[in-house]
Amino acid sequence: MPLSPKGFPVLLSFDIDAETMWTARDPKNADRPILMSQGAYGWKVGMPRILDLLARYGLRVTFFVPGLVMEQRPAMVEAILKAGHEIAHHGWTHRPPASLTRDEEEGELVRGNESIRKLTGRAARGYRSPAWDLSPHSIGLFLKHGFLYDSSLMGDDYTPYYARHGDIIELEKPAAFGKETTLVEMPIHWAADDAPHFEYVRTETTFRQGLMNANAVGENWIGDFLFMRDSVEWGVLTYTCHPYVIGRGARMMMLERVIRAAADNGAAFLTMEEAAQEFQGRK
Ligand SMILES: [Zn+2]
Numbered sequence: 001m002p003l004s005p006k007g008f009p010v011l012l013s014f015d016i017d018a019e020t021m022w023t024a025r026d027p028k029n030a031d032r033p034i035l036m037s038q039g040a041y042g043w044k045v046g047m048p049r050i051l052d053l054l055a056r057y058g059l060r061v062t063f064f065v066p067g068l069v070m071e072q073r074p075a076m077v078e079a080i081l082k083a084g085h086e087i088a089h090h091g092w093t094h095r096p097p098a099s100l101t102r103d104e105e106e107g108e109l110v111r112g113n114e115s116i117r118k119l120t121g122r123a124a125r126g127y128r129s130p131a132w133d134l135s136p137h138s139i140g141l142f143l144k145h146g147f148l149y150d151s152s153l154m155g156d157d158y159t160p161y162y163a164r165h166g167d168i169i170e171l172e173k174p175a176a177f178g179k180e181t182t183l184v185e186m187p188i189h190w191a192a193d194d195a196p197h198f199e200y201v202r203t204e205t206t207f208r209q210g211l212m213n214a215n216a217v218g219e220n221w222i223g224d225f226l227f228m229r230d231s232v233e234w235g236v237l238t239y240t241c242h243p244y245v246i247g248r249g250a251r252m253m254m255l256e257r258v259i260r261a262a263a264d265n266g267a268a269f270l271t272m273e274e275a276a277q278e279f280q281g282r283k
Pocket residue numbers: 015016017090094129130131
């Protein structure tokens with residue numbers, strides 16, 4: 001059932017963290033088989049279900065993939081590209097930029113792009129920060145390396161904007177805000193991200209309750225779309241999912257309900273690159 005190309009852009013985005021969810025974030029625990037198996041579920045079980053769902057509705061979306069995951073799973077990358085989806089940058093090892101030096105952060109950008117270029121034939125147009133945790137250097141580095149857009153900030157909900165660079169923030173002084181750049185920011189939020197709602201995590205360093213009722217979360221996600229339709233002249237809504245989270249039964253059913261409800265109410269499903277270009281064209 002191909003959906004109308006006209007209407008309010010809805011951007012389904014999937015971050016394929018796989019095992020790097022643990023190797024990058026909790027290296028001390030990364031060799032525990034239970035954690036590795038949670039990551040493996042994403043590429044092994046979640047991804048085929050997601051690709052099947054997208055194919056049934058004729059949707060093209062954006063997958064953010066760490067370079068290491070691309071190199072470990074080239075057949076998965078091939079299936080994504082064959083279906084016409086966009087592959088965008090999600091770091092090399094999946095370490096959050098805020099945890100790195102400027103040189104380390106740039107190294108992640110370069111190596112991630114090498115993997116993307118090797119498998120897709122071109123460098124990434126878009127970037128999303130692992131853990132949504134940019135550093136003060138990030139926007140400048142994205143511009144230096146030719147990115148069109150970033151999708152890691154929360155300064156709006158339905159309206160993309162041009163990211164600012166060069167803020168000077170000191171506790172006891174008024175903030176000196178930097179200049180607007182040409183980098184398109186495609187805003188996101190934790191509320192439209194599957195992981196905080198669903199993923200139960202228990203390690204020595206982390207506890208996340210998750211395990212929310214998928215019907216309730218789906219109702220919120222549909223509500224966010226309907227509010228956009230009724231309150232702005234033009235807007236973009238980004239949903240962020242992770243195959244190791246959304247790939248389970250009731251959550252996949254929820255995602256399909258969200259797709260159908262948005263489609264029935266005027267959504268156009270675009271890749272993030274297409275929506276960023278549409279935003280630029282509106283100025
Ligand atoms: Zn991630």
